Amino acid sequence: MKERKPKNIFVQGPIASSFIADSIQKHSSKTDIGGHSIFLGQVRADKIDGKEVASIEYTAYEDMALEKMYTIREDIFAKYDLTCMHVYHSLGNVKAGEISLFVFTSSAHRKAAIDACEETVERLKAELPVWGKELLTDETYHWKENK
Amino acid sequence: MKERKPKNIFVQGPIASSFIADSIQKHSSKTDIGGHSIFLGQVRADKIDGKEVASIEYTAYEDMALEKMYTIREDIFAKYDLTCMHVYHSLGNVKAGEISLFVFTSSAHRKAAIDACEETVERLKAELPVWGKELLTDETYHWKENK
Amino acid sequence: MSVKIILFGKLADIAGSSVSVDNVPDTNSLVDSLNKRYPELATTKYVIAVDKQVINENTVLNKKSMVALLPPFSGG
Amino acid sequence: MSVKIILFGKLADIAGSSVSVDNVPDTNSLVDSLNKRYPELATTKYVIAVDKQVINENTVLNKKSMVALLPPFSGG
Numbered sequence: 001m002k003e004r005k006p007k008n009i010f011v012q013g014p015i016a017s018s019f020i021a022d023s024i025q026k027h028s029s030k031t032d033i034g035g036h037s038i039f040l041g042q043v044r045a046d047k048i049d050g051k052e053v054a055s056i057e058y059t060a061y062e063d064m065a066l067e068k069m070y071t072i073r074e075d076i077f078a079k080y081d082l083t084c085m086h087v088y089h090s091l092g093n094v095k096a097g098e099i100s101l102f103v104f105t106s107s108a109h110r111k112a113a114i115d116a117c118e119e120t121v122e123r124l125k126a127e128l129p130v131w132g133k134e135l136l137t138d139e140t141y142h143w144k145e146n147k
Numbered sequence: 148m149k150e151r152k153p154k155n156i157f158v159q160g161p162i163a164s165s166f167i168a169d170s171i172q173k174h175s176s177k178t179d180i181g182g183h184s185i186f187l188g189q190v191r192a193d194k195i196d197g198k199e200v201a202s203i204e205y206t207a208y209e210d211m212a213l214e215k216m217y218t219i220r221e222d223i224f225a226k227y228d229l230t231c232m233h234v235y236h237s238l239g240n241v242k243a244g245e246i247s248l249f250v251f252t253s254s255a256h257r258k259a260a261i262d263a264c265e266e267t268v269e270r271l272k273a274e275l276p277v278w279g280k281e282l283l284t285d286e287t288y289h290w291k292e293n294k
Numbered sequence: 295m296s297v298k299i300i301l302f303g304k305l306a307d308i309a310g311s312s313v314s315v316d317n318v319p320d321t322n323s324l325v326d327s328l329n330k331r332y333p334e335l336a337t338t339k340y341v342i343a344v345d346k347q348v349i350n351e352n353t354v355l356n357k358k359s360m361v362a363l364l365p366p367f368s369g370g
Numbered sequence: 371m372s373v374k375i376i377l378f379g380k381l382a383d384i385a386g387s388s389v390s391v392d393n394v395p396d397t398n399s400l401v402d403s404l405n406k407r408y409p410e411l412a413t414t415k416y417v418i419a420v421d422k423q424v425i426n427e428n429t430v431l432n433k434k435s436m437v438a439l440l441p442p443f444s445g446g
Binding site: 207236248276292293 | 376378379380419422438440441442443444445446
């Protein structure tokens with residue numbers, strides 16, 4: 001039996017810059033932190049067959065994604081000396097230029113925060129059952145695939 | 148002769164989370180960006196001989212620091228496929244828990260943004276003539292040294 | 295025995311977001327049955343999760359199995 | 371010839387933020403002269419910048435040289 005319930009990472013729609021600012025601000029009381037590393041995923045207006053991506057519609061197998069994220073979080077905390085980690089991913093529609101992923105790690109020293117952030121981003125892109133449907137300017141769509 | 152004048156990176160006092168939010172928000176019009184990497188340096192309330200760091204007073208050899216930063220920027224842009232890079236460093240007093248360094252890189256793909264951010268942080272810590280005077284709770288002080 | 299499976303992304307475009315399949319004791323027979331019903335699935339890339347774990351070999355199913363077909367992930 | 375040097379951090383605590391030194395044709399003689407005047411400098415770690423470039427060997431100075439003594443950096 002797992003003691004801890006997986007934290008929800010999903011938010012409806014884009015992640016606002018004011019939300020990111022609030023999240024940073026909350027860490028000012030944690031005076032053992034020396035460095036924060038943040039990754040933000042932004043929806044790109046890619047060209048696909050001459051059409052452009054206007055937005056991405058995100059769906060997820062939420063239960064499985066939250067369990068996977070729980071495992072990733074446990075692994076990262078076991079590997080790096082982190083003070084905290086926060087992860088948010090959009091569901092639903094996110095327009096080109098808007099933020100759909102926010103990964104935020106903090107540590108006493110920069111190296112742990114930076115390495116943990118990068119590894120978390122790589123793992124969640126590879127392991128979380130989340131799908132992006134790229135809605136094109138001509139109202140057709142294209143299923144995105146992570147490299 | 149250098150064509151471009153080095154950009155100023157120095158700001159008086161701490162870097163506000165609202166400033167970081169504004170900086171992120173400004174990139175929503177750049178729809179060729181797919182990933183942002185951000186590093187934030189936060190002043191730690193380290194214990195030194197039983198006393199605690201209350202704040203750090205930053206000074207710099209500004210002219211030389213801006214020339215060095217110009218070189219670092221040119222090197223990083225030559226090495227990584229970046230859309231943009233922003234660097235801000237505090238001068239003057241920054242309290243424990245406040246932000247004194249903000250490095251922000253953006254690229255079409257995450258790898259370039261993440262690697263460029265990390266390398267910029269490492270280089271500026273090693274190469275910029277900036278000094279932190281740790282003001283302790285008993286009103287004595289200690290000159291910080293980067294590892 | 296009937297098993298209910300859920301489908302995501304491109305797979306839901308092909309077969310809908312949820313499908314019931316009869317007489318499938320394991321995942322291999324489930325795939326065979328689905329490929330007959332939805333030929334396009336046979337040429338589409340996906341992995342199978344049983345009870346929220348991705349499986350790599352034929353897996354026995356029971357009526358409580360939660361089966362999901364997952365196309366390549368594209369979060370972030 | 372007199373050269374004006376600027377000092378930062380811990381070095382400014384020892385000798386002030388700016389010092390004029392007479393009769394110093396190069397950085398080696400500058401260091402000798404400073405060590406006599408401020409013995410604590412001789413045991414303090416620093417690098418020398420001439421015209422905003424850190425130097426690694428003895429460097430000739432002229433009256434327009436911008437000389438700075440820089441203790442270990444601690445930005446960020």
